[in-house]
Amino acid sequence: MTDVITFTGRTPIKQLLAAVAPLTELTVKGWARTVRRGKDVAFIALNDGSCCATLQIVLDPKLPNYEEVSRLGTGACVAVTGALVASPAAGQQWELQATLVAILGTTDEDYPLQKKRHSFEFMREIAHLRPRANAFGAVFRIRSALAFAVHQFFREHGFMYVQTPIITASDCEGAGEMFRVTTLDAEQPPRVAGQIDYRRDFFAERTGLTVSGQLEGELFATAFSDIYTFGPTFRAENSNTSRHAAEFWMIEPEMAFADLAADCQLAEAFLRYLVTFALNECSEDLAFCNERIETGLLAKLEALAQATFETISYTEAVKLLEKADRPFEFPVVWGRDLQSEHERYLTEEVFNGPLFVTDYPQEIKAFYMRRNDDDRTVAAMDLLVPRVGELIGGSQREERLDVLDERMRTCGIDPAPLNWYRDIRRWGGCPHAGFGLGFERLLMYVTGMENIRDVIPFPRTPGNARF
Amino acid sequence: MTDVITFTGRTPIKQLLAAVAPLTELTVKGWARTVRRGKDVAFIALNDGSCCATLQIVLDPKLPNYEEVSRLGTGACVAVTGALVASPAAGQQWELQATLVAILGTTDEDYPLQKKRHSFEFMREIAHLRPRANAFGAVFRIRSALAFAVHQFFREHGFMYVQTPIITASDCEGAGEMFRVTTLDAEQPPRVAGQIDYRRDFFAERTGLTVSGQLEGELFATAFSDIYTFGPTFRAENSNTSRHAAEFWMIEPEMAFADLAADCQLAEAFLRYLVTFALNECSEDLAFCNERIETGLLAKLEALAQATFETISYTEAVKLLEKADRPFEFPVVWGRDLQSEHERYLTEEVFNGPLFVTDYPQEIKAFYMRRNDDDRTVAAMDLLVPRVGELIGGSQREERLDVLDERMRTCGIDPAPLNWYRDIRRWGGCPHAGFGLGFERLLMYVTGMENIRDVIPFPRTPGNARF
Numbered sequence: 001m002t003d004v005i006t007f008t009g010r011t012p013i014k015q016l017l018a019a020v021a022p023l024t025e026l027t028v029k030g031w032a033r034t035v036r037r038g039k040d041v042a043f044i045a046l047n048d049g050s051c052c053a054t055l056q057i058v059l060d061p062k063l064p065n066y067e068e069v070s071r072l073g074t075g076a077c078v079a080v081t082g083a084l085v086a087s088p089a090a091g092q093q094w095e096l097q098a099t100l101v102a103i104l105g106t107t108d109e110d111y112p113l114q115k116k117r118h119s120f121e122f123m124r125e126i127a128h129l130r131p132r133a134n135a136f137g138a139v140f141r142i143r144s145a146l147a148f149a150v151h152q153f154f155r156e157h158g159f160m161y162v163q164t165p166i167i168t169a170s171d172c173e174g175a176g177e178m179f180r181v182t183t184l185d186a187e188q189p190p191r192v193a194g195q196i197d198y199r200r201d202f203f204a205e206r207t208g209l210t211v212s213g214q215l216e217g218e219l220f221a222t223a224f225s226d227i228y229t230f231g232p233t234f235r236a237e238n239s240n241t242s243r244h245a246a247e248f249w250m251i252e253p254e255m256a257f258a259d260l261a262a263d264c265q266l267a268e269a270f271l272r273y274l275v276t277f278a279l280n281e282c283s284e285d286l287a288f289c290n291e292r293i294e295t296g297l298l299a300k301l302e303a304l305a306q307a308t309f310e311t312i313s314y315t316e317a318v319k320l321l322e323k324a325d326r327p328f329e330f331p332v333v334w335g336r337d338l339q340s341e342h343e344r345y346l347t348e349e350v351f352n353g354p355l356f357v358t359d360y361p362q363e364i365k366a367f368y369m370r371r372n373d374d375d376r377t378v379a380a381m382d383l384l385v386p387r388v389g390e391l392i393g394g395s396q397r398e399e400r401l402d403v404l405d406e407r408m409r410t411c412g413i414d415p416a417p418l419n420w421y422r423d424i425r426r427w428g429g430c431p432h433a434g435f436g437l438g439f440e441r442l443l444m445y446v447t448g449m450e451n452i453r454d455v456i457p458f459p460r461t462p463g464n465a466r467f
Numbered sequence: 468m469t470d471v472i473t474f475t476g477r478t479p480i481k482q483l484l485a486a487v488a489p490l491t492e493l494t495v496k497g498w499a500r501t502v503r504r505g506k507d508v509a510f511i512a513l514n515d516g517s518c519c520a521t522l523q524i525v526l527d528p529k530l531p532n533y534e535e536v537s538r539l540g541t542g543a544c545v546a547v548t549g550a551l552v553a554s555p556a557a558g559q560q561w562e563l564q565a566t567l568v569a570i571l572g573t574t575d576e577d578y579p580l581q582k583k584r585h586s587f588e589f590m591r592e593i594a595h596l597r598p599r600a601n602a603f604g605a606v607f608r609i610r611s612a613l614a615f616a617v618h619q620f621f622r623e624h625g626f627m628y629v630q631t632p633i634i635t636a637s638d639c640e641g642a643g644e645m646f647r648v649t650t651l652d653a654e655q656p657p658r659v660a661g662q663i664d665y666r667r668d669f670f671a672e673r674t675g676l677t678v679s680g681q682l683e684g685e686l687f688a689t690a691f692s693d694i695y696t697f698g699p700t701f702r703a704e705n706s707n708t709s710r711h712a713a714e715f716w717m718i719e720p721e722m723a724f725a726d727l728a729a730d731c732q733l734a735e736a737f738l739r740y741l742v743t744f745a746l747n748e749c750s751e752d753l754a755f756c757n758e759r760i761e762t763g764l765l766a767k768l769e770a771l772a773q774a775t776f777e778t779i780s781y782t783e784a785v786k787l788l789e790k791a792d793r794p795f796e797f798p799v800v801w802g803r804d805l806q807s808e809h810e811r812y813l814t815e816e817v818f819n820g821p822l823f824v825t826d827y828p829q830e831i832k833a834f835y836m837r838r839n840d841d842d843r844t845v846a847a848m849d850l851l852v853p854r855v856g857e858l859i860g861g862s863q864r865e866e867r868l869d870v871l872d873e874r875m876r877t878c879g880i881d882p883a884p885l886n887w888y889r890d891i892r893r894w895g896g897c898p899h900a901g902f903g904l905g906f907e908r909l910l911m912y913v914t915g916m917e918n919i920r921d922v923i924p925f926p927r928t929p930g931n932a933r934f
Contacts, residue, residue: 005624007624049692050692105892107894107895108893108894110894131690132895140629165925167713180653203927223596225473225496226474232699234633246634255474257496421595423596428574430572457687462671464670465672
């Protein structure tokens with residue numbers, strides 16, 4: 001990491017901890033994790049969010065405001081000027097001998113983040129303060145780094161970023177539960193013939209929050225060849241699980257000229273890149289997660305970065321599950337969706353590594369997936385990984401207009417509102433494929449966090465839109 | 468640019484046009500911009516979206532499907548294998564001698580994008596196809612590049628990216644018109660005591676779409692020091708202007724320990740970085756915009772990249788405007804907001820360059836801006852640039868809880884729902900500052916596009932949520 005020049009006259013603690021030689025005069029600013037007062041000296045463990053670790057500040061009683069500073073509480077905010085010197089203490093290379101301490105903000109006994117460890121449940125109640133805790137500091141730094149890695153991977157591979165709309169009048173899956181977006185007066189909506197008159201709503205029709213940018217992404221792929229989206233998506237499902245949030249970020253690449261095999265190659269390269277990026281760029285935070293959140297996390301990630309990605313068809317998967325020498329809660333029947341227990345058995349016990357399952361029965365997949373020559377299955381894929389199950393889902397898209405139209409009819413989807421989607425099959429159409437990766441699911445996998453609420457800055461779930 | 472390896476067996480045309488030597492066998496895939504048939508030869512001008520320019524494909528009548536290929540229409544999609552050879556034609560270095568052409572998708576006479584130039588208004592009606600047109604290809608490639616530049620700038624400067632919530636129960640400005648987000652049955656909402664019972668809505672309270680991520684960004688800044696957001700924001704304003712959209716993307720950095728001067732320094736460094744990035748990385752597309760969209764665009768951007776950013780106070784600005792030797796439509800009065808005509812006079816005629824105007828009257832600014840010692844003005848800044856006016860707006864935030872509370876009372880804002888915002892002033896508070904840059908306004912400035920609808924893939928405006 002090259003040195004960062006801040007705009008606020010401070011040196012990031014991360015840089016100081018990586019110093020190769022003492023430094024005479026510099027300023028750090030941050031928040032006290034602990035303040036310890038000895039007989040002839042006091043110490044502040046200072047964190048500024050640039051890394052997980054703290055810098056030890058040594059306070060000499062000769063400091064003019066020593067009394068005040070040495071009695072500060074956890075969470076207090078200070079600016080400290082001094083010299084970086086070798087630390088005699090074990091476990092740390094450097095410490096800062098303070099010559100000047102400015103108190104910027106104090107705390108009191110009501111401050112909820114005391115030194116002891118708090119449960120993740122408690123921390124959700126104080127989501128505005130939890131970024132100051134080690135675990136959430138680590139998770140949100142990893143989130144930031146991986147968001148950058150997403151953009152960097154695609155830029156290096158020539159993909160164009162497209163920001164697809166959030167407010168939409170269409171529903172990609174044809175079935176997802178959507179949030180409605182409106183400016184109509186809820187108490188007295190305008191009516192015509194007894195019905196609410198959506199022509200008088202802001203967009204002159206019923207609109208909701210997008211569940212996917214894929215359909216718009218396909219439009220851009222037929223102009224720029226390789227594109228991706230990365231933006232918020234929404235599900236109004238009233239399910240309070242540890243894996244579902246009402247608002248989450250999704251990454252959806254789409255490649256013109258791609259078949260399902262190319263789609264799998266992209267997914268493999270992408271996931272390997274992200275995990276390798278995290279291992280290289282977030283090593284301190286991942287070490288923390290490995291110690292405090294998921295034992296074996298680093299070994300799991302290192303294994304994935306090196307792993308061979310296997311591929312089997314859904315039909316083969318069903319055969320393997322039927323032969324399994326263990327019972328499942330849900331029966332295994334060709335034509336039904338695989339359950340999480342099935343997916344985890346395949347990826348954890350049979351293959352012990354990442355696994356693509358491809359070519360699912362048409363009936364359990366979305367209308368836009370390309371029908372295979374067997375007329376029973378579609379060119380879909382799910383990427384399963386140990387401990388999580390499905391991480392990525394994608395497909396080749398149906399580019400044949402007659403087949404697409406027939407499929408829309410069967411699924412009861414009105415083609416008229418999707419004429420724009422049909423148009424790219426009429427004019428200059430081509431085979432194309434893509435997938436979706438839920439960013440939060442990736443973060444749960446990479447950090448070891450088991451609840452999606454703990455990898456989102458301010459999670460939105462049924463009954464909760466706080467902060 | 469290093470060579471890109473695609474997942475679809477094709478070489479991007481951008482790379483071929485930059486080739487340093489002939490190549491024997493390679494494959495390109497893309498869309499015909501034109502097909503010209505001569506007596507003994509035919510040509511396709513092929514575009515794949517990797518750049519603005521087309522690659523000339525030379526078709527020999529000996530090709531088995533020559534008859535069919537040479538009669539393709541504009542917009543048809545083909546995969547071509549052949550050899551890259553020096554072109555005898557003027558204005559292009561390379562052409563591709565085709566040995567194999569696969570037709571992937573044809574077009575017909577109904578295809579709306581014929582060779583002639585279409586108006587931007589017409590193109591908005593076919594927003595699903597307009598990325599295939601040169602101007603929109605250029606604009607959306609610049610959009611993608613600048614989105615990457617935003618992330619790269621902040622990563623290089625040690626800022627953490629935070630994805631703030633889209634659905635929110637609070638309203639940052641206290642006044643902005645918000646879209647409502649709901650899952651209640653619009654026809655028969657549940658009621659209690661005659662009123663709609665929002666406790667039974669999805670989030671158990673009234674929620675809307677965010678107008679800014681700033682307040683949540685401030686929370687993260689008091690843990691990570693330097694942070695930024697980059698995400699969609701919304702305004703339910705029923706104004707059909709060329710500069711307003713209902714949905715747009717905003718970039719909002721926030722720095723702990725920053726005063727207004729540091730905030731201005733960040734804004735200057737950021738804007739200079741983005742413009743320089745565009746000049747370096749998007750030179751072909753900017754040359755197109757310079758020729759077809761805004762005459763003098765390149766000179767304008769080059770001037771900005773080198774410019775001195777001046778700073779004057781609002782009070783000084785008012786004096787300059789009062790002395791102006793020209794009339795204004797809106798009167799200049801201390802205490803009123805500057806109008807666009809005033810801003811453009813200052814930045815274009817007085818300073819002829821980028822200009823920060825700082826320290827606005829408290830009454831015309833938001834409650835969270837830090838009050839100056841004069842008790843009349845707040846530590847706010849607007850960055851004005853020639854041809855656009857306001858591009859960036861920011862402020863130092865009020866970190867003193869008593870002053871903030873007093874200001875909220877004056878503005879009629881109930882403090883209780885914002886206790887989380889108040890908390891970071893109670894515990895470990897510090898001076899901090901930030902700003903907002905509307906991404907689309909930046910893109911209008913950089914591309915020369917005059918209507919915000921033409922820099923957004925699928926714009927949302929009153930009466931329009933198509934695609």
